[in-house]
Amino acid sequence: MLKYCAKKIAQLLIxxxxxxxxxxxxxxxxxxxxSSMYITQDMTDEQKEQVRKDLGLDRSMMEQYTEWAKRAVQGDFGVSLANKNSVAPQIMNRLPATIQLMGAALLLSLILxxxxxxxxxxKKNTWIDNFISSISYIGMSVPSFWLGMLLIIFFTAKLHILPSSGMHSAGMTSLGDTVKHMIMPCITLSLGNLAVFIRYVRANTVGQLNEEYVVTARAKGTPDMKILFNHVMKNTLLPIITLLGMNMASLVCGSFIIETIFGWPGIGTLAMSAIGSRDYPMIMAYVMMSxxxxxxxxxxADVLYAVVDPRIKRGIDDANGK
Known part of the structure; x- marks a missing residue:
């Protein structure tokens, strides 16, 4: 198992x-x-060249990359061109809000x-199956930005029950207020993953219900719901672990759009403003962080899958000569 983790870590570093x-x-x-962000019209050619030299633009691409990578490893992503403050603290201040939203959306997707x-x-091929499948198809088809705008129009503009933007109301920092602000962006961000997870769980459930252990349990008189939630669910959820890791991309990219729509103070809105102002150090740091x-x-996800699936774990031990 240690060799397996070491191999995965090596791949991760690459x-x-x-x-x-x-x-x-x-x-x-x-x-x-x-350099155009620093150079002014009243500068002489020597001053302009000095600015380029100070920024390292007079060196080759690999030299510039090596110098940037050395600083990045130490947590130094440079200085923002927009506000002249260090990039790393700004991202670290916004990162908890993004992780909070992504975690809540992922948890909501799994719970449902x-x-x-x-x-x-x-209930394969019954009206219940058709209804749930229709929900999943709609979830995969609806654009997140359109759903977000629709929720704002309905719950904020029409019903006046949910705030349309931000993480807190003015002068309030309570958990209840944060949850209230999180409802709409969380629903919007989780819908796509919810639809995908439903399809995977359904397909795995259909396959597991035809296995011998299910037939044996039914022959012993075990109730269907007990079989479903006590036995089938354990084997059904194994592929979901890998799927969670694969869907991190949609959560990261989705948060970029959702945070902008709902004004959520995460790294997504920070990156959007950086793109608008051509803040290159901030953009580079955001891409790296994502x-x-x-x-x-x-x-x-790979490590958890190897831990919970005895077949994978046994294969790793056999490969290691145990």
Whole structure:
């Protein structure tokens, strides 16, 4: 198991290096020049050249990347071009809000998808299955930005029961107020994953219900609901662990849009403002941070899958000669 984790960590580090190179490359090859943010018209040619030299733009791409990567490993992503403050503290201040929203959306998706998928699989080809499947198809088809705007119009503009933006009301920091602000963005962000999870749970449930252990349990007179939730559910959820890691990308990218629509004070809105102001250090840090979240999520999913699935764990031990 230790060798398996070490192998996964090595792969993770390689991917992180590639992500860092990509993060640097999209800015390096972007149109325009970073030095234009510092150079003024009244500067002489010597002063302009000094600015480029101070920014390291007189060096090759690999030299610039190496210098940036060294600082990034130490947590230094440079200084924001928009507000002249260090990038890393700004991201770390916004990151908890994004993780909070992503975690709540993921938890909501699982809480709803597991029972709905199990029931749909157990009631295959009935009206219940068709109804739940229709919900999942709608969830996969509805654009998140459109749903977010629709929720704002209905619950804020029409019913006046939910706030349309922000994380807290003015002068309030209570948990209840935060939850109230989180309801609409959480629903919007979780809908796509909810639909995918339902389809996977349903398909796995249909397959598991044809296994011999289910037939044996039924022959012993075990109630169907007990079989479904005590036996089938355990085997059904194994592929969901891997799916969780794969869907981290949609959560990271989705939070970018959802945070902007609902004014959620996370790294998504910070990155959106950075793009609007051509704040290259902030954009590079956001891409790197998003990539790290995605890669680490997949790594955790792989390890958890190996831990909970005896077949995978046995295969790892056999490969290690145990």
């Amino acid at each position: 991917v992180l290096v590639l992500i860092s190179f990509f993060s640097f490359g999209i800015i390096y090859f972007a149109p325009g020049d970073v 998808a597991i029972p709905l998928g199990l029931v749909a699989g157990a 990539g790290c979240i995605l890669v680490i999520g997949n790594f955790v």
